[in-house]
Amino acid sequence: MVKRNSSKTICIGGEAGQGLVTIGQLLCKALVRSGYHIVITQSYQSRIRGGHNDFFIRTSVDPVAAPSKTTDLLIALDQASISEHGHLMNRDGLVVLDAILDPETHHALKVPFKDLAGDGFLNIAALTIAGALLGLNESLIQKLISDTFHKKDKAILEENLLVFEKALKWVREAAPAFEGLPPASPKGPRRLMLNGNEAIALGAIAAGVRSGFFYPMTPATSIMLTFIKHARTMGIVFEQAEDEIAAVNMAIGASFCGAPSLVATSGGGFALMAEGISLAAMTETPLVIAVAQRPGPATGLPTRTEQGDLLFVLHSGHGEFPRAIFAPGDVEECFSLTQKAFEISEKSQGPAFVLTDQFLADSYRAVLPFDRIDTKPLQSVAHAPDTKTPYQRYALTPDGLSPRLYPGMSHHLVIADSDEHTEDGHITEDLSIRKKMVEKRLKKTALLLSERIPPSFTGDSHPHVLFICWGSAKGAVEEAAERLRTPSLRTATLHFSQVWPLAPDDFLPVIQSAGVVVSVEGNATGQFAGILQRETGLRLEKQITRYDGLPLTPSYILSAFEKIDEGH
Amino acid sequence: MSTLKDYGSFETAWCPGCGNFSILKAVKQALVQCNLAPHDVLFVSGIGQAAKAPHYLHANVFNGLHGRSLPVATGAKLANPHLTVIAESGDGCNYGEGGNHFLAAIRRNIDITLLVHDNRVYGLTKGQASPTSPEGFVSKAQPDGNPSLPFNPVAVATVMQAGFVARGFAGEMAHLTDLICQAIAHKGFSLVDILQPCVSFNRLNTFSWYQEHCRKLENSYDPTNQRGALDVAMMDENRLPIGVIYRNKRPSFKEKAEGSSSERAFGLQPFNxxxxxxxxxxxx
Incomplete structure (x- = not known):
């Protein structure tokens, strides 16, 4: 866990369309290849050009899992970056800006970008200067530029390298006072640089997904764009549907025919999918939906973050049926829990959800390759030589799970119905069958519970202060607990990466062993605390919430905790 | 060789005299005529009286939600291109609740056959105006007469260059069977809008009304001329042409997406x- 001051935060600010994300991504890659840990927070407006966007990189030699509020190195591509972020600069911080901008009162390095980079290569000059200031290896940056542009025109690559050399020479001569990063070892295992959405797409592919359907919606779109980027290689079918209703129904059609399917959306699109979730449950068709939350209601803040749709996802779809909801706490969990969601969805023949949010969606991290993870791709159940004729898609069994076949793969006929149905899949109004079928579907809860992921506990046993959180809040809460700890104050965190179904025995003893229990959530009403109360009778009165569209940070949590503590 | 017997016979929940009976019979005959085995065919339906039809024959069936037969059919066909996928539902399901999917399916031109039982009324919910009900149609929900103009599915499909556009009549069994057979054989999206009476709720467009107004297209008619086809599709109620109204050889979704949508894209492929x-x- 990172110590309070051992990390550095770099902020790249500018207008949309200025290339700040390119600079940010390249700098991240340089840091990851150099052996540093990173946490990225991207904040952008719902526009393609103009406005003000920023890309925060918190980096450290030690593992780091949460964003920081303050900045050490500000790369300002416009004047607004200085007015927006200047007041959050640390005392030894440095502002790097174009010679024509005004650094106000800040310690600054004015760069003649026009001379160094002409019109089209500002991002390479900025990357080079930032890399040099942070003390990154020069040849590593050079190689990164080569790797990035080698597929393009040779002349373009050469121009990029020329800008790199000019910028490097210039920054060496300028030699501004700035303390770089402590050296890291690039010798460790090679790591991947991934954000949460990329990890969800890769987790789905690793699970053996064969199809994907979506309608574009921020901040979920990049899940499907990553998925489609690799679809050809992996032999996966996909389609951009006419609307979210079509997307979820296409996924159900594909899954019914044996192609496990991924759907990704955000709150508003998910609202349109609700009938499909109910359909998947009734027809007992596996379905995995990744929901990347953004602040609502309605269109809300399209490009910001919130953990506001937990209760919505839990209760989506009419009728009563079991479901599993996973809420990854970091990029690794985006991968592993998406895989898990597919596994459980196939096993239980019903819906499973991966609940993420804009912060985690866009947050790049350095992660160990997944090759050590045992990828158990989904097993085909198309051929069952011992199946009796007529095949009964909804045969009643002790555990509620009926043997599944795919249509067209054998001489057996597969009949599925959204109406209440008989064991052979035909519409019925026989109310005694209705009762049996309700019980059959609900029996699958036992399977979901037996495969649940219990919450993870980190910190001191019998803590004086216990924080409870779920999903993407993990890193910020764990760091806050760490920073709060003193020799006389034991602190701990209980993080839920699966928020449904819950088994109170997993966590009640831990909660009861704690002194002060505080729930921390990125929403206004403490939705998870409400679920815990409903399921356990435990009332969590102390709540830290955030609903201004920005991610939880350790400092935010600690200052909110101070107020709770004073009131106590 | 498949036979009618392979497709079975079932007790139905339809009103006596419903046009659905002859459509069901024509569908079964078309499947036999196309020599398809029941396990190679997937019917996807929505909700409505027509959407019950796939329950009354032997085949693979996915009876989904109101309006959503086409998206489910699209996903199924993408997952398993070897299946013959037939979406079958009513006018309310396809042109009302599922209107956007109807337009998108035509544009996408995926190899699905859409059979629409078009009785110009909501039957299952007891007699409200449907998207194809005539202007002025009086019901408990439209007591002053339907204020909206009817949707013309064959004209819209023709304008949008659907690959295969036909109109049939439940009272012309052999003719309808042939249309369904051609629609199944067409590589790409095909529409058969099937006119049928509703004996319980449509007093206007009765069996004898359709008999008087439907006219088979002549053998000399050229369905490949889009402008001419549009004139035919837009003919008024006094002369309702039935037959293949328009067809073209636009490449299907699969042909366009070759590579990403190839045979290997199955749930059966091992993970590599x-x-x-x-x-x-x-x-x-």
Whole structure:
């Protein structure tokens, strides 16, 4: 866990369309290849050009899992970056800006970008200067530029390298006072640089997904764009549907025919999918939906973050049926829990959800390759030589799970119905069958519970202060607990990466062993605390919430905790 | 060789005299005529009286939600291109609740056959105006007469260059059977809008009314001329042409998406670890 001051935060600010994300991504890659840990927070407006966007990189030699509020190195591509972020600069911080901008009162390095980079290569000059200031290896940056542009025109690559050399020479001569990063070892295992959405797409592919359907919606779109980027290689079918209703129904059609399917959306699109979730449950068709939350209601803040749709996802779809909801706490969990969601969805023949949010969606991290993870791709159940004729898609069994076949793969006929149905899949109004079928579907809860992921506990046993959180809040809460700890104050965190179904025995003893229990959530009403109360009778009165569209940070949590503590 | 017997016979929940009976019979005959085995066919339906039809024959069936037969059919066909996928539902399901999917399916031109039982009224919910009900149609929900103009599915499909556009009549069994057979054989999206009476709720467009107003297209008619086809599709109620109204050879979705939508795109394909490593290599 990172110590309070051992990390550095770099902020790249500018207008949309200025290339700040390119600079940010390249700098991240340089840091990851150099052996540093990173946490990225991207904040952008719902526009393609103009406005003000920023890309925060918190980096450290030690593992780091949460964003920081303050900045050490500000790369300002416009004047607004200085007015927006200047007041959050640390005392030894440095502002790097174009010679024509005004650094106000800040310690600054004015760069003649026009001379160094002409019109089209500002991002390479900025990357080079930032890399040099942070003390990154020069040849590593050079190689990164080569790797990035080698597929393009040779002349373009050469121009990029020329800008790199000019910028490097210039920054060496300028030699501004700035303390770089402590050296890291690039010798460790090679790591991947991934954000949460990329990890969800890769987790789905690793699970053996064969199809994907979506309608574009921020901040979920990049899940499907990553998925489609690799679809050809992996032999996966996909389609951009006419609307979210079509997307979820296409996924159900594909899954019914044996192609496990991924759907990704955000709150508003998910609202349109609700009938499909109910359909998947009734027809007992596996379905995995990744929901990347953004602040609502309605269109809300399209490009910001919130953990506001937990209760919505839990209760989506009419009728009563079991479901599993996973809420990854970091990029690794985006991968592993998406895989898990597919596994459980196939096993239980019903819906499973991966609940993420804009912060985690866009947050790049350095992660160990997944090759050590045992990828158990989904097993085909198309051929069952011992199946009796007529095949009964909804045969009643002790555990509620009926043997599944795919249509067209054998001489057996597969009949599925959204109406209440008989064991052979035909519409019925026989109310005694209705009762049996309700019980059959609900029996699958036992399977979901037996495969649940219990919450993870980190910190001191019998803590004086216990924080409870779920999903993407993990890193910020764990760091806050760490920073709060003193020799006389034991602190701990209980993080839920699966928020449904819950088994109170997993966590009640831990909660009861704690002194002060505080729930921390990125929403206004403490939705998870409400679920815990409903399921356990435990009332969590102390709540830290955030609903201004920005991610939880350790400092935010600690200052909110101070107020709770004073009131106590 | 498949036979009518392979497709079975079932007790139905339809009103006596419903046009659905002859449509069901024509569908079964078309499947036999196309020599398709029941396990190679997937029917996807929505909700409505027509959407019950696939329950009354032997085949694979996915009876989904109101308006959503086409998206489910699209996903199914993408997953398993070997299946003959037939979406079957009513006018309310396809042109009302599922209107956007109808337009998108035509544009996408995926190899699905859409059979629409068009009785110009909501039957299951007891007699409200449907998207194809005539202007002025009086019901408990439209006591002052339907204020909206009827949707013309064959004209819209023709304008949008659907691959195969036909109109049939439940009272012309042999003719309808042939239309369904041609629609199934067409590579790409095909529409058969099937006119039928509703004996319980449509007093206007009765069996004898359709008999008087439907006219088979002549053998000399050229369905490949889009402008001419549009004139035919837009003919008024006094002369309702039935037959293949328009057809073209636009490449299907699969032909266009070859590579990404190839035969290997199945749930049955084993996971390929080496290819996955190739994918991960993008992220170092």
């Amino acid at each position: 670890q080496a290819l996955f490593e190739e994918v991960l290599a993008h992220y170092y």
